[in-house]
Ligand SMILES: NCCC[C@H](NC(=O)CCC(=O)O)C(=O)O
């Protein structure tokens with residue numbers, strides 16, 4: 001593996017899930033692989049899970065890790081080419097990325113979308129600048145449009161919890177108080193189509209995701225109908241792709257125990273952080289239905305298998 005920015009960077013996603021499950025049984029077996037190798041983790045946005053799980057994954061492989069909260073600790077970085085830099089930004093991405101590439105063998109980058117200009121966001125300017133100018137393999141720590149480390153952890157979790165050969169998996173939109181990216185949902189939609197599951201998406205009208213990621217997945221508008229017989233309910237809010245960045249107000253889409261009654265004792269998933277009783281009710285999060293904690297735990301093994309594959313290719 002040469003970089004990890006989407007499922008398209010993975011030759012065999014199903015095999016990668018199996019390799020992660022194997023790694024989980026013996027996570028310290030490859031301590032020599034990362035010896036004297038350095039991982040740089042660059043955050044343009046907040047993080048709890050991605051930051052800690054990536055650090056732990058790197059430590060399990062014997063790597064050194066450097067973490068930078070770019071927008072707070074570094075110089076303000078100019079992303080545009082050919083501009084007169086006489087404003088507040090002291091450094092250009094061309095130098096910043098290239099210099100970081102001198103210090104690190106692999107760079108992880110988190111950069112959320114602005115959710116105002118769809119075309120700009122979907123161009124992935126920051127992630128692509130690091131790919132172009134750093135000279136080292138780049139791992140997405142959640143970009144403007146995708147969150148592949150999350151999706152890989154999600155597939156690992158489904159593989160661990162599935163009771164049938166072909167479970168029914170439903171991605172449901174849920175309400176939120178602010179505009180959130182489509183990245184987690186785009187990415188999950190893309191990855192899950194590489195698993196042996198029946199996948200569908202349910203959301204209010206106007207919240208359709210880009211078909212570039214959902215492909216041929218059935219899209220429903222009635223949450224109750226979609227939940228019938230489901231084995232896994234993946235809950236996530238996303239702002240509108242069509243009416244770009246618009247927030248959905250439909251509070252009755254919150255996922256609670258009452259709604260799970262029609263499922264096949266579904267396990268409920270969410271990438272976290274989750275706002276209780278806005279997105280998912282306490283009666284789900286505090287019950288056996290929820291697998292959000294082991295799901296977050298698997299972020300270590302998704303990051304570790306990706307780092308291992310890239311290290312093996314350096
Ligand atoms: N990395 C996991 C999700 C990150 C982000 N959630 C958020 O920004 C939640 C913020 C809040 O609830 O205020 C998202 O949806 O893509």
Ligand SMILES: NC(=O)OP(=O)(O)O
Nearest residue numbers: 047048049050271272
């Ligand atoms: N799920 C996830 O990526 O969490 P953080 O935003 O806390 O890293």
